Amino acid sequence: MNLDELKKLKEKAQRQVALREGNKKYRVVFSMGTSGIAAGAREIMTTMLDEIDKRGIENVEVAVTGEIGLVDAEPVIRIEERSGEKVTYAKVNADAARKIVSEHLQKGKVVDGLAVGKVKQKEAERLK
Amino acid sequence: MFDQLSLNILDIGMNSLAAGATVLRITVIENAEHDWLVIRIRDNGHGMDQKTLREILARNASTKAGRKKPIGLGLALLRQTSEMCGGAFHVHSAPGEGTGVTASMRASHVDRPPLGDLNATIFALCAANPTVDIQLNCESNGEKFHFSSQEGKYHEPRRTQEAQREGTAAGRAA
Numbered sequence: 266m267n268l269d270e271l272k273k274l275k276e277k278a279q280r281q282v283a284l285r286e287g288n289k290k291y292r293v294v295f296s297m298g299t300s301g302i303a304a305g306a307r308e309i310m311t312t313m314l315d316e317i318d319k320r321g322i323e324n325v326e327v328a329v330t331g332e333i334g335l336v337d338a339e340p341v342i343r344i345e346e347r348s349g350e351k352v353t354y355a356k357v358n359a360d361a362a363r364k365i366v367s368e369h370l371q372k373g374k375v376v377d378g379l380a381v382g383k384v385k386q387k388e389a390e391r392l393k
Numbered sequence: 394m395f396d397q398l399s400l401n402i403l404d405i406g407m408n409s410l411a412a413g414a415t416v417l418r419i420t421v422i423e424n425a426e427h428d429w430l431v432i433r434i435r436d437n438g439h440g441m442d443q444k445t446l447r448e449i450l451a452r453n454a455s456t457k458a459g460r461k462k463p464i465g466l467g468l469a470l471l472r473q474t475s476e477m478c479g480g481a482f483h484v485h486s487a488p489g490e491g492t493g494v495t496a497s498m499r500a501s502h503v504d505r506p507p508l509g510d511l512n513a514t515i516f517a518l519c520a521a522n523p524t525v526d527i528q529l530n531c532e533s534n535g536e537k538f539h540f541s542s543q544e545g546k547y548h549e550p551r552r553t554q555e556a557q558r559e560g561t562a563a564g565r566a567a
Contacts, residue, residue, distance in 0.1 A: 270512060272540075277516070297517060299467050302404050303395060310520070311513050329521035331411050 290324040291370055296341040298332025304339035312359050316366040325370055344369060355381040394470055397509025404467045405434050405494055406518045412438025418528040423500060425534050430500040437491040446486050471496050478502035
């Protein structure tokens, strides 16, 4: 690793996390506690961001959170829609990560085989 | 156990962010001549009192008591790696002053994990909180470089200097 690489990384990071700001349709939350990291959450995040970048998807913001308690299901990703709907994906591997990007984030279709829980809009509002 | 030291750094860095740090400084020093690898993670978050710190180190407690499954393995994992590789592990922390973690190890020790993808670690930390100044200082056999995620963008040197002063004050206290 050298300074040039880090500078490029920083630019990329700023471009990608600038996505946090603004009202995007999807918010992707990565669980990055000890168990998530041990299960490979960091690599999953890298894979997904590369895929989002490659496909030029813009309606997405990324966030990282700490331990969420789903220790045995890590790596866990939660996709929150602006409408309030939340979908949680568990035991995500690299292939699944790419599929989530191409199906869910690009086409808006929940990847059924991978999703573990879905909080419906009504419920999400009740929880607020 | 993590197979890369950069994952340990990410894990502990995430705790720093959870502690409300505005500056997170990661230092990695490699010295082949003296056969040392030193990792230091220093934040200006809310810190811990001595009782909490002792508990955490003694029984791998987690401060996240509200959680269904508090884990509290982050520091324990790094300590294990460090002590297994012939090094020392030290944490100093005080309420309001932030926390510093130092782990050293024999660079050539057969069990020492590789540093791994530090870029991905820094990136994940930047993504976790883009307003925090994530700093990386690397020193490898005399070659140095410095990286700061806020460089040129929201640069506030005063804050950095304050953090440095805090760092030395905490160092003396410890």
